[in-house]
Amino acid sequence: MMNDLEKDLNTALKQMLPDDMPERLDWKLDLLNAEPLDVPQAPVKAPPRKSIFYVLSSLAACLVLMIGLAGGHYYLNNLAVDTVVDIDVNPSIEISTNSHDRVLAATPINEDAKLILDGIDLKNVDLNVAVNAVIGSMVRNGYLTPGQDNSILVSIRNNSAEKARSVRNLVLTDLSSSLSNNQVRAAVLNQTVKTGSQAKAFAKSNHISIGKAVLVLNLAGKDSSLDPEELASMSLKELAALVREKHLDISDIVNYDADDSIWENLSEAVDGVNENDNALNQGLITAAAAKKLALDHAGIAPQNATFIKAALDEEDGNLVYEVEFISGNIEYEYNIHAATGQIVDMDTDSLHTGSRPFPQSDDEDDDDDNDDDDDEKKSQRSEASRKSTKSTKHDDDGEDEDD
Amino acid sequence: MEQNTAKTEYPKVVDDALLARIAAGDREAFHFLYQAIAQNIYGFSLSITKNPHDAEDVVQETLLAVYRHAHTYRGQGKPMAWIFTIARNFSLKHLQLSRRVDSLDGLQDLEGDGLSRISAVEQRMVLQAVLRTLSEQEQQIVMLHAVHGMKNREISEILHIPLNTVLSKYHRALKKLRKQMEGAHYDE
Structure with a gap:
């Protein structure tokens, strides 16, 4: 199953880990076990x-x-x-x-x-x-x-x-x-x-x-x-x-x-995962992933968008994420298939005139995400936008976003 | 609860039973988990943080979090997706921290003597090739693929990308790597 390349990669990575890592982990686990789980203030040292x-x-x-x-x-x-x-x-x-x-x-x-x-x-x-x-x-x-x-x-x-x-x-x-x-x-x-x-x-x-x-x-x-x-x-x-x-x-x-x-930090990171558990368990994408798909499709960097909504809803018997956000003067609405990540439907509205200035309207259902080159551009784009925003938080997981 | 079925068996795979044993505080099971996937968590985190120190921290934080929170795991046969999503969260957190002004994080230069811990030249070359020639997403796919027993479906869940994309990107990444490694002993 695993090829030579992957075996070598695994061996290389193993050597990058410090030899004493298992002992360090053991030591931390000892501390953890000595500490009552529900009392966060317990002193670590006697x-x-x-x-x-x-x-x-x-x-x-x-x-x-x-x-x-x-x-x-x-x-x-x-x-x-x-x-x-x-x-x-x-x-x-x-x-x-x-x-x-x-x-x-x-x-x-x-x-x-x-x-x-x-x-x-x-x-x-x-x-x-x-x-x-x-x-x-x-x-x-x-x-x-x-x-x-x-x-x-x-x-x-x-x-x-x-x-x-x-x-x-x-x-x-x-x-x-x-x-x-x-x-x-x-x-x-x-x-x-x-x-x-x-x-x-x-x-x-x-x-x-x-x-x-x-x-x-x-x-x-x-x-x-x-x-x-x-x-x-x-x-x-x-x-x-x-x-x-x-x-x-x-x-x-x-x-x-x-x-x-x-331990607070640990709980924080795990809570984020558990919030997504329901979605993961049903084989659905997460709300954060749906937001990202919508942003990528619209070609808008995360820091330029204000989210109004990203919630699961049922439409024609399918579970979809309804994602709504505003960027510039335009309000974007997306319906994204929660299992496949496909964009089922999208719409834009100008907040001022009511016209529809969205430039790629003929391109709407083109996003099957199987196009590698397209994906490549997208990931580069989001990478670039992340790098360009030092103080703006780019949060793929979106746990603390404004929805 | 699932302990009865698991306790007599020596763990061979990372599965729900293993996590149940870890949840019950079984250190042997935890050590097995470390041996099985610590290096993959490291590689995966390295592709996100680009920083060996951060990746090291992420390995520690992730495994401790798994130990501490295994009882909350309801993965229905997808322990890897759960563990690596935790690793991803920690990695992103480190990435944010490393953007601070004056931060020490990110100071370490991987291209310099960062890889000198790896003794065999070929193995060092593979890791170097992965880090140099592959895009971030390709790196993550390859690192996850190198986890023993990880399914493409799980990789697709962890990275939030469609299964087809995982497959096509994985094969393209391998091609790139083989090309880069030409002259070494890898054949198609």
């Missing part, structure tokens, strides 16, 4: 481990000091900044760590942050201890309030994507257990950022962390009415409120994880 970390980290700090006194290269090696973690609430704190995730310095970026770090020496402690201490201090100083909705931005800066991700997972885990120990509910935004970030100058002149600067600039790019400097002066909580109020979709600029980092 609190008693913290105290062991304290002991270990102070031991480790002593060791580092001793070796350093002996003049070893080890110490020098451990002085180099590897990763920077920015934590923004309103206080903006920059924590730089060495390659072993031990804190080299914790720097207050604004006045609020000075208060948070006052009297706390985080040098040489493990990153998780530092995160815990910072969160604790923010709660004590009233920047994070138990029983209210809080918002935190965590930005990981490292030029290695792999390292940035592993530090991110570490920090998010620590953060989630620290928040839950302090009985604080918070939406945690997180992102990974290159070290040579373009946002550096903007961050400096506005006294915010580079991580917050990246978020603010991206946000301002979404909506031209937003002034980046004004955004920079807002707390994360205010920013979150603004995003809600303006109905901005920020899923493409920052990872947004309320409460529990990994």
Whole structure:
């Protein structure tokens, strides 16, 4: 059944996967099993481990000091900044760590942050201890309030994507257990950022962390009415409120994880699939696929169309998707066979004059989708339109579209 | 529920019974699933995200999602369509994230030393040929076709394209690949 080419392809792909992937998955499954499924806020790490970390980290700090006194290269090696973690609430704190995730310095970026770090020496402690201490201090100083909705931005800066991700997972885990120990509910935004970030100058002149600067600039790019400097002066909580109020979709600029980092995302992706389950099970195409067929037929890029409707209906004993959308001044109506994807019927209406300016009326039932070259053009076209729209969401699945 | 029929049998295919075992928390079944299709999820995701790191993440996220949500699966004999639709969703999500300003994602250059993990030259060439000469949709069809036991009908469902198109595009993609690989040991 499988030809040589496919066998080679499979072998090649297998080698691209990291050897330790099965162990990593096992480890995650262990975590998952230890966690009650229906309680998303359960801390991933058991609190008693913290105290062991304290002991270990102070031991480790002593060791580092001793070796350093002996003049070893080890110490020098451990002085180099590897990763920077920015934590923004309103206080903006920059924590730089060495390659072993031990804190080299914790720097207050604004006045609020000075208060948070006052009297706390985080040098040489493990990153998780530092995160815990910072969160604790923010709660004590009233920047994070138990029983209210809080918002935190965590930005990981490292030029290695792999390292940035592993530090991110570490920090998010620590953060989630620290928040839950302090009985604080918070939406945690997180992102990974290159070290040579373009946002550096903007961050400096506005006294915010580079991580917050990246978020603010991206946000301002979404909506031209937003002034980046004004955004920079807002707390994360205010920013979150603004995003809600303006109905901005920020899923493409920052990872947004309320409460529990990994599992919420998982559910989201699977829910999307299950919504389509009914259609899939009956051997029907999905509403999103029907929308795409209609757009392709009309030759209209998704970002230029406003959907009115995409719903299953019965017509002459056949299940069809009724798809309606507006582009320019023209309203398009399509009936698409839900099993075959064929365009059964289509109509256009000018919103102003009532005339029918649709240019390809002689081409209506031509779309059987078996024409390869035609398909090729279509996929190129939609690919091109996707590339050309940086901030507009092109969503093949259409789970969150306006129907 | 379907456990009774499945538990004595060692899994050989990815089917509804396997998913039922995974839903019941059977790690052995989960490992089998990993061995059977992890590389295909990776390849499929690579064709969408064009980024090895993202594809790696998608493999992990997809398999964890399958483990966690297997009990919600009502696929009536189409587990592959279910799993790969999840993989597609995750891949699209990564694609969106990678368009952020200053994002690290997408930094990794596949053409550079990205493929150096593959030891045999011919195998590396096949993957290279797939990524270089095929359109995105052709890549996806070929990657899915290389999944053991995947039916064309399932591929058509996952990619939302008609069965005929899957077949014709698959054969055309193979032709392109063979042409590209001429000189290697592949014969018609």
